[in-house]
Amino acid sequence: MLRCLVQENPKQWEEVLSKAEFAYNAMPNRSTGKAPFNIVYTKAPNTTVDLTVLPKCKSTEAASYSKDYSQILNEVRQQLTSANQRYKEAADKHRRQQLFNVGDLVMVRLRRERFTPGEYSKLARRKIGPVPIIAKFNDNAYRVELPSGYNTSSTFNVADIWPYHSTDDAPISISSSESSSSEAGED
Template sequence: MAHFVPCSKTLDASNVADLYFREIVKLYGVPKTITSDRDTNFTGHFWRTLWKKLGTHLQFSSSHHPQTDGQTEVVNRSLGNLLRSLVGNNPRQWDLTLAQAEFAYNRSTSQTTGKSPFEVVYGQNPSSPLDLAPLPATNNFSGDAVDRADHIKKLHEQVRLKIVKQNEKYKKQANKFRKPAVYKEGDLVWIHQRKERFPRGRPGKLSPRADGPFKVLQRIGENAYKIELPGNYGVSAMFNVSDLSRYIDENNKDSRTSPFQPGENDAEKSEF
């Protein structure tokens, strides 16, 4: 289930915390975990200290690796599509349509689960304006609370099995083109200079698409590494494994140059 809350880009961590308590904690209580990107509001001392005192574990996505929290990325795209269809000729009034967008999203059927978020959480969909017409009532719950609880438990188990099945399907498809790559601390690697990661420092079209070699400092999770970068780079030192390639010394008989050759088209570079 998603909740959409308008806010300003100028809000600091304390303002974001106020919003979270006012809109989310009042409904569900203090969470056990929070998954977010590495925005300065979420990596700062105030935010970390607040949730540590409340016993909430903070989980941060890898830099420039949206797959870490793919569900949020999908929700963001869906929200964008909903708002474009709702605001019409009044794009500046997008915040006034968030309530309708939230209701529409939570009532729509998920392709993965076959159920809407409302059904998964509450066991049934709320009435919409179209449902207010005088139609025969169907699929009502039994008045017995035990029957309703059993129904929701079975529903959650069905949804869980569908999610597992779909995840296995997505994993199998993604692994077709994925090559395992594991680096140790001290290894030398090339870094791929994606234009979204290096918007200003990206070299020209005919320049190499990689830079380095740089030393691996630390492995973060399964797919991210901390790299020792020069101070003039001005970007996060965290890189996804898909942006790294092993460096081989030129004196080695099996040596090769950077895999990202001059003039390479980013769109043609396969992900792994």
């Protein structure tokens, strides 16, 4: 946030720090749905609109400014709501719903973060399996039976789990040289 605010003047970060802090504390959090300021002080912070709207203000300029600013805020709020809806729709197109049961065989992706430093190898297999699911915590978290030698947690998010498909069910493709020799053997 500071990088965006200071742009070409990075040495002036102290001057914009209070603005950045106010903006951060006044914005609703995605998880709680409330701004940190609301949680701590039980009310929203005063903004320019709050300060310009005086109960018995006779200034037409101040009233006009307040009205224009309120209208801009409403338009921005509507734009953000529609943009968030578009982002959600785009993200949902790529989301996959996977449900597994205890006993299902799955392939599991091992990410670098799961290993202690020096234990992860770039050339190691990315997915291991098939491994059986031994516990289901909810639709997003499963425990699998990892092979011995893996010194990592056996609980995985559904994003790192894929259903295992046996190669026995896969169609067999035969090259032309193999097909001529197999046809000769059948006669």
